Amino acid sequence: MMNLLETDNRTEANASDSDGASASPGGTCSLSTGSAVGAAPPGRWLHRAAVVLVAMVWPLIWIGGQVTTYAAGMAVPDWPGTYGYNLFLYPYQTWLFGPFDLFIEHGHRLLAALVGMVAIVTVALAWLVEPRRWVRWLTVLLLVAVIGQGLLGGVRVILAARTLAMLHGCTAEIFFALCVTLMAVTSRWWWQQDSAKSPRAPTNGPGERVPGRGVIVAASALVVAAYLQVVLGAQLRHVQPTASPGGFTHLVATHLVTAVVVLGLALGIAWRLWTLVRSRTETSGGCGVLALLKPAWLVVSLVWLQIGLGLATWVSRYGVPTFAQVGPRSSSYLVKSQAFVESLIITGHVATGALVLVTATFLLLRMLRFRHTRLSLLAPTASGT
């Protein structure tokens, strides 16, 4: 143990565990809101830019989803201009007070352009303040992705191609996940994990346990399954007019089965992390796993919400299925085309799906980081004993 004290003294002041989690003498973990005291990690501005990006991309996905829900993808026939105007010079009166589908489509383009600009700033910031080379390249990847995404959206309009609209929807979520990745790897928590090597970090106890390979695999599978759901959902939303009923039915079935898989994985991961927290507090008082348990809980809640929204989406779009028509109200439910509340439910299902994906990604990244830093910490100890 002592050798560790000598080798790592970077953030000695970080006595309490990361992410505001601390162990009380009684051995239970509590989540305090006060952030850990520690030297400010480098690249704070890059992190802030990443947070801004995340905060902008989610609404962007909402609006993009509304474009599809309202079949407004072709509300503006040209690109990159809007009805011959430069994107930024299109008269705002006709935009704000014109037809609704033009309002959302043009708004989607404007917000997307803004995200592109923030992405440029992000790259600049990264090359100024970020010490890790791969993170700098990650921001470049982000910029390339947002440009590609814009082009894809444009080509979709020019070719009037539904398939490209579907791809555009699928790549949007990858871009969102990339933004969250940048946010995660530039966060204070991320930097603080190195300080876990500090002797006063309560993670070096004899009962120390890190998430095993199994949970990591499960979290990876969760990311894959969540993305598969995105792709399946996009195919349902952008179904071709001549697609066969058999194929569509098959897609719906797969979407439902994968939903159960996603829920099962999320519950399994949360449960496993919870047992880790419990066993840790009993033996060592370390509460670092809480930083994993919290996003895992979030994923579980989001998945439940998402399942509810999915069912509501079906009902809003296709009415109450026969097996669920159990009374006068359910058997007389009327589907309303392009009703506003229903459109929010449908698009909310898209947006929450994106949240499930990025929260799962966030969880996976944290798990990898946590496991990696703790294991590299334990390894010399193990060899020393």
Place this chain on the structure above:
Amino acid sequence: MPLSRHLVFWSLSLLIGWGSGCDSPTDRFPPNELFARVVVHPFSGEFERASTDVGRLVESLFGTPDSPSIPDRLLAAGDGEPLLDPQRLARASGPVSSDREGLNFGIYRAQCVVCHGLSGDGFGPAAALQNPYPRDFRSGVFKYKSTTRGSKPTRDDLRRLLVHGIPGTGMPSFARQPEDDREALIDYLIYLSIRGEVERRLLAWSVEELGYGEADGPTSAEDSLVLLDSGRLASDELAEQVDEILEQVVDSWLRPEPVAVPTPPTWDVSELASAAARGRELFHGPLANCASCHGTDGDGSAVTLDFDDWTKEFTTRLGVAPSDPIVRDFRRAGALRPRPISPRKLSWGNFRGGSDPDSLYRLLTVGIAGTPMPGLLVTAEPGGVGVTPDQVWDLVAYLQSLSADAPAPAPRSAE
């Protein structure tokens, strides 16, 4: 750095995640292979030739999904107001877009195609998951209307359907859509139905008269439906017959027969109650015998096994049981899995054709076209095989009393 490798791995595997490809073609209406199979079935011959030749002929008359055309005879039809308006048709057809003023185009594809299919065949992508199945417009049979059982609906009927939708099914209300859009949809709906029915009649005629479907089939251009390079048929005689078929279908849309509804009696509250009691008697009695299908007090408990006409067409009417494996051939040609039709549970209210007294009166005297729901025979005098108009009103009173929770207005009572 292991993490960066992870990132690369994920990015790559996620990118490969989507299947790519192009839009499926919408440049042609799919031919009615299902009905071609049905008419060829007794001859157990080749159905593809009939469906292809008739499909081309129909295309020369009606155009394509992206640019529909109206045959001259149809354009000229209608006294005063034409049956179809080319501009409205253009708005409803083609790919989805909208212009700067918010005028929508491709409305059918934006709103309807996912269930009703490109050609109105009721075989859209989401069709198999609907109950009842989305309507196949091509046979020209409509359930909810103010006209006689065999008649076409009026424009008003279709208008009402689009505004109110059909509660309890996937059929939405388009009340929020601009009125122009709904009008355009009505034109397109009539267009699809006429187009589909002409195609069906041509198929039947080509098999019965021209020898399509038989092994040798029509041999010379003179008696086949293959179009010449000029876009015409080889023989004037054939062209005349095609025109006649077109005329018959168009005529049926021009002159739908309305069902007359007599003035309802005026009842006070106690008279209304006794009318409902008499109606209940009739409902369960031998004359109307509604309970045999709808169950005691319309609770839907009666066990029945029947199918709608769209299903019967390729099953029982061909002597094929709906469970027969041969049905798979028809399903491959564009039919959905046969699903029994169940008489509705009436105690929950929600009459799809309308809960107002007039609609219910019509429902009871006409029945529901395309389904086993029969119409009552109305006679002026009581006794015998029919019911009197007053007895029908009794039944209406009973139906409305059944669904106390339903938002149905009571029959006009004198207050």
